[in-house]
Amino acid sequence: MSIRLSLLAILDQGPCYAYQLRVEFDRRTGSTWPVNVGQIYTTIERLERDGFIERTGAEDHEQVHYRITPEGHVEVQHWLGSPVVRSGAARDELAIKLAIAVTLPGVDIAAIIQTQRASTLRTLQDLTRTKRTTNNPESSEDMAWLLVVDSLIFAAEAEIRWLDHSEARLERAAVQGVAKPVPLSDEPIRRGRPAKAVKL
Amino acid sequence: MNGEDLLRLDGVSMQYGTGETAVTALSGIDLTVGRGELVAVMGASGSGKSTLLTVAGGLTQPTSGEVIVEGEWLSTLAPKRLAALRRRSLGFIFQDFNLIPSLTALENVSLPLELDGVSSRRAHRPALDALQVVGLGDRADRYPADLSGGQQQRVAIARAVVGGRSLILADEPTGALDSTTGESVLRMLRERIDAGAGGILVTHDARHAAWADRIVFLKDGRVLEDAPRMPLSDLLGETIR
Structure with a gap:
C-alpha cells in the first residue's frame, strides 16, 4: 500500500504538518491501516528529498508545514491515473501451502481447506459485523471507510471461493486418480535455471 | 432443550429411495437456532442445504430424528396442527420471491394470516406494519410486477415475519438480486432477527453467510466440524510420524 502517494495526494489539497497528515490519512481510510507518526515523518523526509514537497516556511506551534511542488502534483496525477499492479501473486502463502500439501502423502487436504475456509469465514463475519454498525453512510469519511471494509470483505470472499473451487477440483482429480502424492525424486539434479518460471 | 431455542434438529437424517439406489440427503444433523440468532448453512450443490430447510420447516418428514419448533415435536403433530x-x-423466503402476482404487496403479506382464519380486514393492520418495517409502507397497493427485485424480496421478508412469526427459513434469498440490493435485503433480514426472530439462511455465497451468527457447512448431508483444529501429526498421518 502506498502511504507515500496517499500522503502526497492529501498534500495536493493544501499545506499540512506531519500530525495533521496522519489525522487526515486516518480520517480518509477509516483508521483501517493505522500509521504511526514515525512513519509519517520518514515518508515526509523522502518526499522532500525527492522534490515532491517543500517547507512553506510557516510554523504553527513549532509544527513545520509542507506543501506539494509541481513535480509532486504530477506524481499524484500519475498515481491516480495508473492501475495498481499487484505483485507477488505467485508467492501467495496459502496457494503455496496447498500446492505443497497436495504433493505430500497422507495429508488430509480437505481438512486443510476446511480449516482455512472456517478461519477466513470468521474474518468475513467480523468484517461484516463491523460493516453492520454503519447503517447509512452519511459522510464521505464513512463512505471511504466502507470502501476499505468492502475491499477486505471481497478479498476474503474471493479466497473462500478459490478454496471451494480447489476442493472441487481436487475431489474430481481424486476420482480420476490423477491427484497422487509426489515422492522425492531420485533423478540426479542438474544445477541451473529452473525449467519453468511464471512471470507476472 | 434450551428454552430459548426456536428450532432444534436432533439427529435428523433424510434418505430418498431404498436399497441400493437409496440416496442419503441428510445424515445425523444436530442443529439449534435461538432467538436473535441467524445460522447460515453453506455447502456445494447437492450437499443437502435445501433438504435441511424443507425438513426444518416441516414440509418434509425426516426418515429419522426429531425436528422441534418452538417446543413442538413435529413428528407428534397431526397434519392439520402441523x-x-x-x-x-414459520416464514419462508425463496430465491425467486414466490409472491402471488395477482395480489398486491399488502394482500401477499396478509395471506398467511388470512389462511390462519384472520379476517382480511383484521389481517391488513399487521400486514401493513410488517411492510412498514421493511420500508415499503408506501408500496402496499402495488402488485409484484410493479416492484423491483429487491422490493419484492422485502415484501417476502414482511410476509415471513407478519403476525409475530419468529422462525425465518431463507433459501438463497439474495440469489436473484444484484450485489448491493442483496446486501440491503440481508440487512433487513438481520434487523428482523435482531428484533427477536431466529432464522436459517441457506446460501452458497460466503459474503452473505457472513451476516449470520454461526455458519454450518454441509457436505454429503453431514455437518462438517467447525474449523477442525487438528494437531499437525494428525494432519500428516502415519507416513511422516
Whole structure:
C-alpha cells in the first residue's frame, strides 16, 4: 500500500504538518491501516528529498508545514491515473501451502481447506459485523471507510471461493486418480535455471 | 432443550429411495437456532442445504430424528396442527420471491394470516406494519410486477415475519438480486432477527453467510466440524510420524 502517494495526494489539497497528515490519512481510510507518526515523518523526509514537497516556511506551534511542488502534483496525477499492479501473486502463502500439501502423502487436504475456509469465514463475519454498525453512510469519511471494509470483505470472499473451487477440483482429480502424492525424486539434479518460471 | 431455542434438529437424517439406489440427503444433523440468532448453512450443490430447510420447516418428514419448533415435536403433530404451526411460527423466503402476482404487496403479506382464519380486514393492520418495517409502507397497493427485485424480496421478508412469526427459513434469498440490493435485503433480514426472530439462511455465497451468527457447512448431508483444529501429526498421518 502506498502511504507515500496517499500522503502526497492529501498534500495536493493544501499545506499540512506531519500530525495533521496522519489525522487526515486516518480520517480518509477509516483508521483501517493505522500509521504511526514515525512513519509519517520518514515518508515526509523522502518526499522532500525527492522534490515532491517543500517547507512553506510557516510554523504553527513549532509544527513545520509542507506543501506539494509541481513535480509532486504530477506524481499524484500519475498515481491516480495508473492501475495498481499487484505483485507477488505467485508467492501467495496459502496457494503455496496447498500446492505443497497436495504433493505430500497422507495429508488430509480437505481438512486443510476446511480449516482455512472456517478461519477466513470468521474474518468475513467480523468484517461484516463491523460493516453492520454503519447503517447509512452519511459522510464521505464513512463512505471511504466502507470502501476499505468492502475491499477486505471481497478479498476474503474471493479466497473462500478459490478454496471451494480447489476442493472441487481436487475431489474430481481424486476420482480420476490423477491427484497422487509426489515422492522425492531420485533423478540426479542438474544445477541451473529452473525449467519453468511464471512471470507476472 | 434450551428454552430459548426456536428450532432444534436432533439427529435428523433424510434418505430418498431404498436399497441400493437409496440416496442419503441428510445424515445425523444436530442443529439449534435461538432467538436473535441467524445460522447460515453453506455447502456445494447437492450437499443437502435445501433438504435441511424443507425438513426444518416441516414440509418434509425426516426418515429419522426429531425436528422441534418452538417446543413442538413435529413428528407428534397431526397434519392439520402441523400446517397451523407452520403458518403461525414459520416464514419462508425463496430465491425467486414466490409472491402471488395477482395480489398486491399488502394482500401477499396478509395471506398467511388470512389462511390462519384472520379476517382480511383484521389481517391488513399487521400486514401493513410488517411492510412498514421493511420500508415499503408506501408500496402496499402495488402488485409484484410493479416492484423491483429487491422490493419484492422485502415484501417476502414482511410476509415471513407478519403476525409475530419468529422462525425465518431463507433459501438463497439474495440469489436473484444484484450485489448491493442483496446486501440491503440481508440487512433487513438481520434487523428482523435482531428484533427477536431466529432464522436459517441457506446460501452458497460466503459474503452473505457472513451476516449470520454461526455458519454450518454441509457436505454429503453431514455437518462438517467447525474449523477442525487438528494437531499437525494428525494432519500428516502415519507416513511422516
